[in-house]
Amino acid sequence: MSLRYQINIRILFSSLCILLLGGSIAVWQARQAVNEEIDASVSLAAQLIRLGFSQTMFNESDWLRRINSLKETRHLQFQLQTPSGQILNVVQKEAGKSDEERPPQWFIALVGGKHSKTEQPIVTADGKQFTLLIQANPLDEITEVWGESVAFFISLAVLTLLTFLAVHLAFSKALNSIAIIVNALENIEKGRYLEKLPAFSTLEYDSIAKAINHMTDQLSKSQQENRALTQHSLEIQEDERQRLAQELHDELGQSLTAIKVMAVTAAHQKADIQQTTEAIVSISDHLMNVVRSMMHQLHPLVLTELGLKAAIEDLLGHWASRYPDLRLSLDCTDNVDELNQKITIQIFRVVQECLTNIVRHAEANQASIKIQIEHAQEERLRLEVRDNGQGCVGDQIKTGFGLLGMKERIQSLGGEFNINTQPQQGMCIVASIPLTR
Template sequence: MSLRYQLNIRILFSSLCILILGGSIAIWQARHAVEKEIDSSINLALQLITFSLSRASQTTPTETDWLARLNSLKETRHLSIQLKKPSGQIINITHDKLATDAGNRPPQWFIDLVGAQYPKAEHQITSPSGEHITLLIMADPLDEITEVWQESMAFFSSIFFLTLFTFLAVHMVFNKAIKAIAVIVDALKVIETGQYQQKLPKFSTQEYDSIARAINHMTGVLNEAKQQNRSLTQHSLAIQEDERQRLAQELHDELGQSLTAIKVMAVTAAHEKANVSKSTESIISICDHLMTVVRSMMHQLHPLILTELGLKATLEDLLDHWSARHPELSLAMACSDEVDHLEQKITIQVFRVVQECLTNIVRHAQANKVTIDLEIGHEFGARKLLRLEVKDDGKGGSPEMIKSGFGLLGMRERITSLGGEFTIQTQPQQGMNIIASIPLT
């Protein structure tokens, strides 16, 4: 069910409830007003008759004066006044002017709802001729019901037009809102396909404009991340290809030439006049060189010490290696023994991050001092957290440089792949501080 249909149904239902409630209240008030008006008219008529007869008793009225006084009661509203003679003859004194107009008569259902059983008053009077006549006063609320009907029609018309106006106004507002939602949904469908260049327009409604800005910001971040991942993938493929080419070159230059030399020495040693001892020494020397080359290649591919002795010993060996190559650089490390019990996937990634940090510092930072802190702590909630911090006093860098560096991007991806957080704190000429936090299971 669409949002537009749901809103229309709810607005229509609310309008009907308002009309029904307003109609019920109007009918109740009309019934109460008619009853009150009828009671007042009957009491007024009785008081007028009593007063008139009391004045008539003080004088000796003629038959004509007496009838004239009774005829004056015909102007009394909402009542039917009749005279009943002893012979049973009925004389109508009043008549309903509104009731005679059929065009003003309200519907019968309204008369039934508003009308009620009203009391009938009888009063015994004596005519100047001494005849005892019964004065019948009965309620005739039709004119009052007609007036109430006209007032109710005006009230209902007002409510109907106000409800219609409200319905149209709300419908226009929601129609505008639904159009804005449709624009957002269409844009999200485009973004869902991976087209992060899609941007939402500016909306006049503040809430929708905030949503549009948030989505535009999100697509901008996603597009930037997509471009970074694409660049990082291309860079990784290029590095992988360069590494394969370098390994192939080393295998050709070192292993190929050394094996060829060993083969030549072995062939030479097969001759009777050959100097076997000299050939043997040459073969041994070449084999030692090969072992050094193979060990170096294996360390570049995957340090065996990491599996055999653990992360702490591997990092200490890495720092000794860099200290030997760059004695002017002061390297210090604080590492807990607990890191040797980490999972293999975490160990290798942390080692590669430290290795990349040291490589960047030596190549670009021009630093004099580097400190490495690696410890296992507890965050809020008693969950274990591995925290790595590599800090140098080099020349630092700008945010633009941080975003464009493939080494930093690669480190961020390694930490993120472990569910951790990677933070870089740096300012030009103020060094760089790299902090990585990895949750431990």
């Protein structure tokens, strides 16, 4: 069920409740008005009759004429009754309401109610006693109240209809804005980050639109960075393959060719076996060093065999031997060797890339690496690499593929990657990775 349909149903139900409540109030007020009007008319007629007949003793022809004149009184019916119970004269209105003018029977039943009779004793000049019966006849008053109630109900219905239309238009405008936002989210789902939401007149929707537009800008920027990083990774992969192929050709190919030539030479009777053997051993040692170097570049075996701490210590020793002016320190707990291999290889590569950047760009003479496992709300691995180099402006740290690659490595593990740097104040790289064991 759509939101528009639910809102329309609720508005319609509320409107019907308002009309029902308004109609009930109108009927109740009409009933009160009719009762008050009828009671007042009966009371006034009884007082007037009591006052008129108590002042003068009329003969029979006079009081008949006076009683007949009461037929002009609204809302009342008069009957003259003898002591024996016989009705001598009934005074009614000359013309009643036509069927078209009469209100509906259900309205008469709701509003009319029951009205008691009023009896007034009358004594003529010759001493005859009669009883004048006054019966309420509220039809005229009910007819008037019916007209007023119809006018009130029509006004209430018109106001309710106008309210319904106003609310419906307001919700329709809101729902149209929601439809535009949903369509924009669907475009984001399809990767269409360049399509922007328009400005809305409603403040809340305009805030949502600005937030979504900002999100699409960030997604578009991240998409461009990922594409550039992927392209850079492919280029590095191709360069690495080309370098390995060149080394295999230059080192392994030539060395194996030399060994083969020496082996063939050693087959001759006049060959110097000892010299040939020494040459083959020397070439084999060189090949072992080349293979070991290539294996270390592809994947450090010490990381698999001895763990993360030993691998980083070996890496620091390698850099310290190449750059003796750079002082390197390591603070690492022993339990990091129990981490998942997927995490350890990523941490090792991040540290490796950090050291490469420090040597190439930082112009630092001191760097420290700290790896700890924190036990707070959840167990996390914290890596901190700090140097005292020249640092850089915050905008410049987003241009390097090395930093971007480190960020992607940490985020691939569900972690957080932050860089803190200021010009001439060094750089501090902090990575935090959740641990699930």
